[in-house]
Amino acid sequence: AQTVTQSQPEMSVQEAETVTLSCTYDTSENNYYLFWYKQPPSRQMILVIRQEAYKQQNATENRFSVNFQKAAKSFSLKISDSQLGDTAMYFCAFMNDDKIIFGKGTRLHILP
Amino acid sequence: GAGVSQSPSNKVTEKGKDVELRCDPISGHTALYWYRQSLGQGLEFLIYFQGNSAPDKSGLPSDRFSAERTGGSVSTLTIQRTQQEDSAVYLCASSLAAGLNSPLHFGNGTRLTVT
Structure with a gap:
């Protein structure tokens, strides 16, 4: 069975800093997709970025980028120039x- | 409205009562998912629909939970004889189709509190 693990329950960084959220997964499949979702206090789940497993190039969306390591089954999210509005729960x-399986989330606080 | 709509946004009920949670997916989205999010936890898969049929009900916690979808659109999640452990946020999501790299679009959820 597939599993998704986010090893950082909570993180805090200063505004404008760069932060990396970790995610590892376990699967025997070769073709799959990976996503990062953001859940601000409003509860609305928002898609941040997605990656197709067959693509070697890491996905990038403005200040958000991923480091996808297929062999290591790792899919970390990097947020550059963090902003106060990035404060939220982040789910891999x-x-x-x-089948869509979520990790338990990382609560990210951006400090002014 | 362009997004997934869930109602009510908050529901407080007494233990033992039945509740119905409603989800209006994005028009044209054939796949619909229900998740449960307990305090401090991730998203627990409950059930998904492709059209009106539910190929995977494996996530429903007990036979007190049921869901239906009619007309390939609105879905209702029913919890009978609610228990305190049912207290959680219930999230609905829809996508163009199951799989096919179709990202989920979520509603704002229903916060259920069982007293």
Whole structure:
């Protein structure tokens, strides 16, 4: 069975700093997709970034980028120039066919 | 509205009562998912629909939980004889189709409190 592990329950960084959130997963599949979702206090889950496993190039969306290491089954999220609005819960998710599995999340605090 | 709509946004109920939670997916989205998020926990998969059928009900915690979807659109999650451990945020999400690299679009959830 697939599993998704986020080893950092909570993190705090100063505004404008760079922060990296860790995510590892376990699967025997070769084709799958990976996502990072953000959940601010409003509870709305927002897609931050996604990565297709067959692509070697790391996905980038403005200040958000990933470090995808397929062999190591690692999918970390880097937030550059962090902003107060980045304060939220961040969930890593694995998708294969119709199964979507989420990690337990990392609560990120951006400090002024 | 362009997004996934859930109602009610908050629900307080007494132990033993039945509750119904509603989800209106994005128009045209054929896949619909229900998740449960307990305090400090990740998202626990409950059930998903492709159209009106539910290929995977494996996440439903007990037979007190049921869900249906009609017309390939609105879905209702019903919890019978609620217990205090049912207190959580129930999130609904929809996507264009199951799999196919279709990201989930989430509603704002229903916060259920069982007293």
